[in-house]
Amino acid sequence: MVAPGRQRSRSGLASRLLAAIALVVVTAGLTAWLVAAAIGPVTFHSHMLQAGASHDPVAVLHAEEAFRSASALSLTVSLAAAVLAALAVSLFLTRRIGRSLGAVSRAATRVAGGKFDAHVTNPHLGVEFDELADAFNAMSARLHDSEALRRRLLSDVAHELRTPVATLTAYLEGLEDGVETLTPATVAVLRAQSSRLTLLAHDLAAVTQAESGELVLQRVLVTAQEIVTAATLSAADSFAARGVELATGVDHDLAPFAVDRDRIGQVLGNLLDNALRHTPRGGVVTVTAEVALPGAVRIVVEDTGEGIEPQHITHVFERFYRVDTARDRDHGGSGIGLAITKALVEAHGGTITATSAGPGQGTSFEILLPAADAAR
Numbered sequence: 001m002v003a004p005g006r007q008r009s010r011s012g013l014a015s016r017l018l019a020a021i022a023l024v025v026v027t028a029g030l031t032a033w034l035v036a037a038a039i040g041p042v043t044f045h046s047h048m049l050q051a052g053a054s055h056d057p058v059a060v061l062h063a064e065e066a067f068r069s070a071s072a073l074s075l076t077v078s079l080a081a082a083v084l085a086a087l088a089v090s091l092f093l094t095r096r097i098g099r100s101l102g103a104v105s106r107a108a109t110r111v112a113g114g115k116f117d118a119h120v121t122n123p124h125l126g127v128e129f130d131e132l133a134d135a136f137n138a139m140s141a142r143l144h145d146s147e148a149l150r151r152r153l154l155s156d157v158a159h160e161l162r163t164p165v166a167t168l169t170a171y172l173e174g175l176e177d178g179v180e181t182l183t184p185a186t187v188a189v190l191r192a193q194s195s196r197l198t199l200l201a202h203d204l205a206a207v208t209q210a211e212s213g214e215l216v217l218q219r220v221l222v223t224a225q226e227i228v229t230a231a232t233l234s235a236a237d238s239f240a241a242r243g244v245e246l247a248t249g250v251d252h253d254l255a256p257f258a259v260d261r262d263r264i265g266q267v268l269g270n271l272l273d274n275a276l277r278h279t280p281r282g283g284v285v286t287v288t289a290e291v292a293l294p295g296a297v298r299i300v301v302e303d304t305g306e307g308i309e310p311q312h313i314t315h316v317f318e319r320f321y322r323v324d325t326a327r328d329r330d331h332g333g334s335g336i337g338l339a340i341t342k343a344l345v346e347a348h349g350g351t352i353t354a355t356s357a358g359p360g361q362g363t364s365f366e367i368l369l370p371a372a373d374a375a376r
Contacts, residue, residue: 017097021090022083029079040071100125104136116144153319160200160320164193203336207319210343217260217347224254224289224297227261231268232287235276243281246272249288257297257371263344264369270337271301271365278363279305295371302364308356316354317342345369 100123107118118140122133171190174180209215228250239246268287275285283304292298308316315321319339345352350369356362 015094018087018090018094021094022087025083025086025090029083033075033079036071036075037068040068096123096125097129099123100129100133104132107136107140111140111143114147116140116147157200157204157320161197164196167193203340207336207340207343210340210347215263215344215347217263219258219260221256221258222261222264223256224299225250225252227259227264227268228287228289228299231265231272234265234269235272238273239276239285242276242279244276244279245284247284247286249286251290254289254291254297255371257369259348259369264348267341267344267367268299268301270341274337274365275301275303275305275363279303292368297369297371299367299369300364301367302362304362306363307359307361308354308363309359310356313354313356317352 100120103120103123107120110118120133120136123129168190171180171186175182175186180186228248232246232248236246272285272287279285285301285303285305287299287301289297289299312321317338319336342352345367348369350367352365352367355364355366
């Protein structure tokens with residue numbers, strides 16, 4: 001039993017491995033020495049008899065004694081040299097292994113302490129060690145990216161909450177101090193900021209649920225015509241009010257495909273809302289659906305609006321990513337509509353991509369969804 005306040009000493013892997021190798025080498029050497037001592041003299045005596053030396057017993061005795069002495073000396077020296085050489089090589093290897101494992105252990109301790117930039121050098125000690133180093137570095141990089149994303153999300157959420165909360169606080173303090181009165185205009189402002197907070201909370205919950213795989217899809221067979229028609233009818237009034245034309249083009253020969261009608265409707269609704277917010281009066285937004293590849297349906301939402309610069313196009317599906325922060329907040333939205341869209345499409349086993357020729361050239365969002373047979 002270990003006494004209180006004292007820790008049981010533990011030897012490292014390198015020292016244990018060296019001791020094990022030394023034990024094996026010494027055991028092998030002793031075994032070889034004993035076997036040679038047991039077999040060598042008998043074999044030598046037999047050869048002496050066959051050579052006709054039996055007429056001089058004294059000579060035979062001296063020859064056998066000389067053989068035993070020479071054999072013992074040569075075996076002892078050679079085995080000692082072999083043991084020393086083996087121990088030297090073993091010491092070199094165990095130190096390399098110990099250093100490599102120690103580096104991984106120290107890096108793992110850094111990661112456990114929240115330092116996700118830890119990195120280990122490939123030791124080149126074999127496939128297993130190389131794969132361990134590569135896997136650790138990949139894990140560390142993934143954790144580093146996740147932590148950076150978490151920090152950015154917290155910052156973005158705080159920023160998104162700051163404006164409506166500050167507005168609500170200012171108006172409430174004004175009402176308490178008698179500076180503001182509860183007019184229809186004041187109620188409208190309070191309601192708008194409250195709705196903004198509600199939208200943000202709803203969208204955060206939706207994207208988290210979709211990305212975590214907890215979303216339950218109620219798949220039914222629907223046609224592309226039904227989905228596109230429902231989405232465009234819901235958005236028609238908003239487009240008319242903004243003076244933006246909404247056009248459709250659906251291949252009527254498309255076979256039904258299995259999707260969650262409400263969720264895919266939400267996807268198209270988000271894309272149409274995004275297109276409307278970034279398309280000026282007089283612009284056009286077009287929704288098309290056609291056969292993409294065997295077993296896949298392509299739905300495209302394309303606008304003639306502001307467009308996106310190439311360096312931003314790969315980030316548009318990230319939460320709270322804004323191409324132009326000030327302008328995008330003026331357009332409204334929670335900042336995670338496209339993140340929700342991507343998560344919902346991927347939950348259906350599909351993909352979504354964004355393309356743009358640049359500022360002022362419009363933007364196109366392409367959705368690929370598996371057809372009914374593939375979806376099942």
